[in-house]
Amino acid sequence: xxxxxxxxxxxxxxxxxxxxxxxxxxxxxxxxxxxxxxxxxxxxxxxxxxxxxxxxxxxxxxxxxxxxxxxxxxxxxxxxxxxxxxxxxxxxxxxxxxxxxxxxxxxxxxxxxxxxxxxxxxxxxxxxxxxxxxxxxxxxxxxxxxxxxxxxxxxxxxxxxxxxxxxxxxxxxxxxxxxxxxxxxxxxxxxxxxxxxxxxxxxxxxxxxxxxxxxxxxxxxxxxxxxxxxxxxxxxxxxxxxxxxxxxxxxxxxxxxxxxxxxxxxxxxxxxxxxxxxxxxxxxxxxxxxxxxxxxxxxxxxxxxxxxxxxxxxxxxxxxxxxxxxxxxxxxxxxxxxxxxxxxxxxxxxxxxxxxxxxxxxxxxxxxxxxxxxxxxxxxxxxxxxxxxxxxxxxxxxxxxxxxxxxxxxxxxxxxxxxxxxxxxxxxxxxxxxxxxxxxxxxxxxxxxxxxxxxxxxxxxxxxxxxxxxxxxxxxxxxxxxxxxxxxxxxxxxxxxxxxxxxxxxx
Amino acid sequence: xxxxxxxxxxxxxxxxxxxxxxxxxxxxxxxxxxxxxxxxxxxxxxxxxxxxxxxxxxxxxxxxxxxxxxxxxxxxxxxxxxxxxxxxxxxxxxxxxxxxxxxxxxxxxxxxxxxxxxxxxxxxxxxxxxxxxxxx
Numbered sequence: 196x197x198x199x200x201x202x203x204x205x206x207x208x209x210x211x212x213x214x215x216x217x218x219x220x221x222x223x224x225x226x227x228x229x230x231x232x233x234x235x236x237x238x239x240x241x242x243x244x245x246x247x248x249x250x251x252x253x254x255x256x257x258x259x260x261x262x263x264x265x266x267x268x269x270x271x272x273x274x275x276x277x278x279x280x281x282x283x284x285x286x287x288x289x290x291x292x293x294x295x296x297x298x299x300x301x302x303x304x305x306x307x308x309x310x311x312x313x314x315x316x317x318x319x320x321x322x323x324x325x326x327x328x329x330x331x332x333x334x335x336x337x338x339x340x341x342x343x344x345x346x347x348x349x350x351x352x353x354x355x356x357x358x359x360x361x362x363x364x365x366x367x368x369x370x371x372x373x374x375x376x377x378x379x380x381x382x383x384x385x386x387x388x389x390x391x392x393x394x395x396x397x398x399x400x401x402x403x404x405x406x407x408x409x410x411x412x413x414x415x416x417x418x419x420x421x422x423x424x425x426x427x428x429x430x431x432x433x434x435x436x437x438x439x440x441x442x443x444x445x446x447x448x449x450x451x452x453x454x455x456x457x458x459x460x461x462x463x464x465x466x467x468x469x470x471x472x473x474x475x476x477x478x479x480x481x482x483x484x485x486x487x488x489x490x491x492x493x494x495x496x497x498x499x500x501x502x503x504x505x506x507x508x509x510x511x512x513x514x515x516x517x518x519x520x521x522x523x524x525x526x527x528x529x530x531x532x533x534x535x536x537x538x539x540x541x542x543x544x545x546x547x548x549x550x551x552x553x554x555x556x557x558x559x560x561x562x563x564x565x566x567x568x569x570x571x572x573x574x575x576x577x578x579x580x581x582x583x584x585x586x587x588x589x590x591x592x593x594x595x596x597x598x599x600x601x602x603x604x605x606x607x608x609x610x611x612x613x614x615x616x617x618x619x620x621x622x623x624x625x626x627x628x629x630x631x632x633x634x635x636x637x638x639x640x641x642x643x644x645x646x647x648x649x650x651x652x653x654x655x656x657x658x659x660x661x662x663x664x665x666x667x668x669x670x671x672x673x674x675x676x677x678x679x680x681x682x683x684x685x686x687x688x689x690x691x692x693x694x695x696x697x698x699x700x701x702x
Numbered sequence: 703x704x705x706x707x708x709x710x711x712x713x714x715x716x717x718x719x720x721x722x723x724x725x726x727x728x729x730x731x732x733x734x735x736x737x738x739x740x741x742x743x744x745x746x747x748x749x750x751x752x753x754x755x756x757x758x759x760x761x762x763x764x765x766x767x768x769x770x771x772x773x774x775x776x777x778x779x780x781x782x783x784x785x786x787x788x789x790x791x792x793x794x795x796x797x798x799x800x801x802x803x804x805x806x807x808x809x810x811x812x813x814x815x816x817x818x819x820x821x822x823x824x825x826x827x828x829x830x831x832x833x834x835x836x837x838x
Contacts, residue, residue: 335800346810354837369729379793
């Protein structure tokens with residue numbers, strides 16, 4: 196049972212895309228309309244997403260055929276439970292960060308204010324397109340729209356941001372080109388690009404070498420895009436040098452959407468038995484995930500720059516998502532998806548907190564943040580809560596996603612992976628508690644007193660909570676999101692994730 | 703032995719892999735950012751070339767059906783269309799889009815190189831890293 200030709204899937208993409216074309220003209224006329232117009236477009240998308248989610252939950256998946264051409268000939272959009280969940284997630288994050296960006300970009304890059312929002316909308320429409328499309332080549336186009344927009348956004352940052360952005364261009368293009376190559380291989384053996392059609396045609400071809408080579412290129416391409424451990428070298432630079440709002444946006448969305456593509460294609464275009472039995476990359480993925488988790492956390496401990504620390508923490512969190520995916524059982528998949536959603540909210544929130552700290556004080560070295568909680572209590576509290584979610588303390592979302600991952604590892608009898616999850620959580624506790632210690636207590640450092648004076652001077656200038664409301668509210672929305680995800684994880688799993696778990700891995 | 707091996711390997715795959723490796727070498731091995739960007743282009747084009755070659759068939763013609771009027775219908779075999787007589791146009795159309803995407807990536811890359819050059823005055827990776835360190 197599915198719903199055909201309801202306009203919601205098309206409107207979700209069209210609103211931000213068309214607005215991004217008009218925005219530069221409007222911005223030239225009057226800069227003050229830019230933010231309201233952007234927000235209107237995003238709210239329109241959100242309404243579309245909520246409508247779509249409601250229809251999906253009550254009536255089943257939605258299909259939209261562009262120009263009325265039915266697949267496999269035309270391009271189709273399809274929103275199922277998983278896509279609906281991702282759409283809601285992306286809309287919440289896009290709205291929150293758009294509100295936050297206003298003050299942040301006016302301070303960091305006032306000259307690029309109009310173009311920032313233009314590219315912002317392009318990025319969001321690319322991401323929404325990736326989530327809704329049911330056509331592999333169409334997905335490539337949306338992937339590149341999103342990637343090119345994120346290269347441009349990263350380059351807006353200060354310092355060596357342009358160099359980091361260029362590295363990101365080079366590596367991101369390798370990833371996308373590998374994806375295109377894999378699509379070429381799949382097309383050469385099946386003659387189709389539609390996901391559902393491929394899912395019918397591929398099982399007979401699982402032993403074909405072209406399919407295996409294509410799948411290998413696909414996995415490597417997505418691993419680069421999502422910064423899986425040995426291929427993560429573009430991520431720390433890009434996250435660290437980008438403007439605060441951009442760091443929050445790309446950490447919360449682009450890598451997560453790449454993980455979504457990996458999940459979507461491996462579980463719904465292929466069947467889990469393909470990458471477990473016919474072409475055993477599943478075990479490789481779980482162990483790469485485990486290595487990413489541990490090494491990412493270790494690298495995060497050794498950072499003195501708060502943004503860089505969060506970037507390495509992201510590398511570790513990607514490891515959890517890949518680990519759950521590689522387990523290829525129901526609990527693993529659930530944990531992986533839950534962690535994807537949870538980490539998007541949490542890391543977005545954390546980067547917003549850092550953005551607020553940079554906005555008020557200009558400081559980002561962990562040691563300079565001494566006693567900040569006294570002057571910025573809300574910001575420090577938000578940081579602490581989000582850190583609790585990343586570490587995995589109940590009742591936050593992070594606890595439940597890790598719990599599902601551990602259950603998945605127990606189901607497949609891989610005890611080493613449980614150790615890796617626990618070790619990585621322990622390391623996360625270590626690096627976050629270090630920051631929280633600086634925020635709340637004031638460990639004396641004898642090495643440099645000038646820093647202390649500088650901070651005291653800056654901190655004394657602030658009164659009360661000091662962070663503008665337009666920055667505080669988005670932060671709080673994202674972080675309450677993670678608590679919400681923890682408290683209601685049961686209903687989220689049963690309504691969005693359980694219906695889409697492939698039958699072959701149901702227990 | 704080697705002759706028969708060469709004959710069994712499809713040339714389109716050999717060519718795309720060679721081009722791809724040249725591009726990959728330039729992207730990772732070269733220190734100059736312009737050369738990296740050129741390498742990126744070669745890398746993208748190798749894949750585009752490969753997918754275009756998927757549509758090719760030996761002895762087939764361009765996928766345009768000449769309109770046959772009823773007068774020409776003297777035999778059934780003339781009016782029947784055989785897919786094997788025409789190359790597959792779909793990969794070409796897809797790659798047209800991929801070329802546009804590649805163009806966009808290249809132009810973003812070039813724009814970034816302009817900014818890097820105006821800020822640091824060099825596009826050599828080693829010199830650039832030195833200048834970033836001194837400017838901090």
